[in-house]
Amino acid sequence: MKLFRFLALVLIASSVFAQSKKSSPNKDAVIKSVEVHQQELIKISDAIWGYAETALQEHKSSKELADYAEKQGFKVTRGVAQMPTAFIAEFGSGKPIIGIMGEYDALPGISQKAQPTKEALHTGGGGHGCGHNLFGAGSLGAAVAIKELIQQGKLKGTIRFYGTPAEEAVGGKIYMARDGLFNDVDVCLDWHPDIETTALTQSSQAMVDFIVEFKGKAAHAAADPWNGRSAVDGMELFLDGVNMLREHVKPSVRMHYAIKAGGDVPNVVPEYAKVWMWVRDSKRDGVEAVFSRVKDIAKGAALMAGIESTITIQTGDYELLVNRTGATALQKNLEKLGPIIYTPEEISFAKKIQEASGGEQVGLNGAIQPLKETEKDPSGGSTDVGDISWIVPEITLVATTAPENTAWHGWSVVACAGMSIGHKGMLFASKALAMTMVDLFENEQLRKDVRAEFEKKRNGHVYKAYIPDGPPPVPTN
Numbered sequence: 001m002k003l004f005r006f007l008a009l010v011l012i013a014s015s016v017f018a019q020s021k022k023s024s025p026n027k028d029a030v031i032k033s034v035e036v037h038q039q040e041l042i043k044i045s046d047a048i049w050g051y052a053e054t055a056l057q058e059h060k061s062s063k064e065l066a067d068y069a070e071k072q073g074f075k076v077t078r079g080v081a082q083m084p085t086a087f088i089a090e091f092g093s094g095k096p097i098i099g100i101m102g103e104y105d106a107l108p109g110i111s112q113k114a115q116p117t118k119e120a121l122h123t124g125g126g127g128h129g130c131g132h133n134l135f136g137a138g139s140l141g142a143a144v145a146i147k148e149l150i151q152q153g154k155l156k157g158t159i160r161f162y163g164t165p166a167e168e169a170v171g172g173k174i175y176m177a178r179d180g181l182f183n184d185v186d187v188c189l190d191w192h193p194d195i196e197t198t199a200l201t202q203s204s205q206a207m208v209d210f211i212v213e214f215k216g217k218a219a220h221a222a223a224d225p226w227n228g229r230s231a232v233d234g235m236e237l238f239l240d241g242v243n244m245l246r247e248h249v250k251p252s253v254r255m256h257y258a259i260k261a262g263g264d265v266p267n268v269v270p271e272y273a274k275v276w277m278w279v280r281d282s283k284r285d286g287v288e289a290v291f292s293r294v295k296d297i298a299k300g301a302a303l304m305a306g307i308e309s310t311i312t313i314q315t316g317d318y319e320l321l322v323n324r325t326g327a328t329a330l331q332k333n334l335e336k337l338g339p340i341i342y343t344p345e346e347i348s349f350a351k352k353i354q355e356a357s358g359g360e361q362v363g364l365n366g367a368i369q370p371l372k373e374t375e376k377d378p379s380g381g382s383t384d385v386g387d388i389s390w391i392v393p394e395i396t397l398v399a400t401t402a403p404e405n406t407a408w409h410g411w412s413v414v415a416c417a418g419m420s421i422g423h424k425g426m427l428f429a430s431k432a433l434a435m436t437m438v439d440l441f442e443n444e445q446l447r448k449d450v451r452a453e454f455e456k457k458r459n460g461h462v463y464k465a466y467i468p469d470g471p472p473p474v475p476t477n
């Protein structure tokens with residue numbers, strides 16, 4: 001009896017061990033697929049890096065990705081949600097439907113060569129200071145790997161790649177969400193370039209982006225100022241009010257603005273003024289509360305100046321609804337893949353950037369960071385991925401594509417996104433996301449658990465896009 005028990009224990013222990021060590025043929029296959037396609041993925045990413053097209057202007061960048069998807073056998077639908085640069089690429093049929101998102105918009109004015117010192121590639125041009133060239137190509141690489149398994153009959157269901165434009169401005173995903181394009185998806189994934197590598201367990205800030213306009217009455221500033229009503233007076237009173245409000249909001253709130261119009265010359269009472277402003281907080285409720293006070297301040301300021309004010313919402317992001325069940329599944333795959341290893345040249349490239357940025361020269365961090373506790377208030381930043389996370393369970397990876405101790409949305413991130421440091425992060429992301437999608441296709445219980453956590457956290461909330469009615473603001477040039 002004793003011996004039997006001992007043997008049974010040995011058997012159980014060895015089978016658990018065998019299971020945890022067991023290699024998955026489908027996971028091996030997706031890793032292989034990314035390796036087979038890696039030169040193509042790098043080529044696409046570098047092309048998009050070179051185009052550096054900003055929000056809703058990403059014509060060449062989206063074509064680069066959509067054409068490749070089409071060549072790989074995906075059914076591609078271009079120009080979805082009334083945005084010429086948005087598209088969907090799909091392969092397979094039926095459930096489950098696993099979605100994966102890719103971005104490709106650049107930031108204006110931060111053009112940079114792929115070198116460790118600051119020098120524009122095209123003076124005044126855009127640059128991939130958030131690494132979205134890697135984001136798009138990396139996600140598509142993962143989708144292609146899954147497509148191959150569906151094609152070979154090794155996975156059942158649908159893989160759907162979302163080409164999502166204009167993350168840095170406008171919020172392309174919000175228009176796609178408003179059109180219901182994510183409604184039938186079981187689980188959606190994405191990744192983002194970063195200074196470290198982990199399954200993301202932190203939320204992002206909810207925000208509202210709006211314009212405040214003041215309309216007064218022009219007059220000669222010396223001859224008859226009593227006949228004038230200054231729009232700039234109203235704007236100044238408004239901004240004073242906003243800055244006084246700072247004392248009475250929670251520490252998690254952020255308010256920032258840029259003055260877009262404030263009169264032309266001193267000797268005319270200005271009849272028009274315009275402020276572009278964002279309010280952010282950890283949750284959408286918090287944003288709503290502050291925004292309602294800001295609206296009152298605009299009204300009060302206009303009343304004091306004897307003018308009129310109007311507020312126009314441009315866009316707004318939900319905070320990211322973290323799915324820890326999904327993140328845990330992703331994290332296991334990161335640990336299987338192991339850290340991103342850099343060459344001495346890459347480390348020295350990173351150190352030169354850190355030196356130029358005045359930061360400590362610590363090189364690159366390719367280690368897999370442990371899964372972190374979800375903090376109550378996220379650190380600064382908003383994303384339209386947040387909106388998607390309220391429609392469908394969302395799993396997000398962050399992977400190292402640039403060194404720490406340097407400014408994000410800056411020249412050094414552009415530099416790394418156009419060379420091997422960025423490429424390594426992108427290929428790592430392709431593999432990790434494809435492996436996690438293998439889990440999601442193969443494991444129905446995982447899909448159920450991910451969905452259960454999502455429903456619990458969403459708590460019956462019905463998603464409503466924070467954008468004005470009508471089409472997206474596609475530039476007409």
Ligand SMILES: [Zn+2]
Nearest residue numbers: 130132167192
């Ligand atoms: Zn970004």
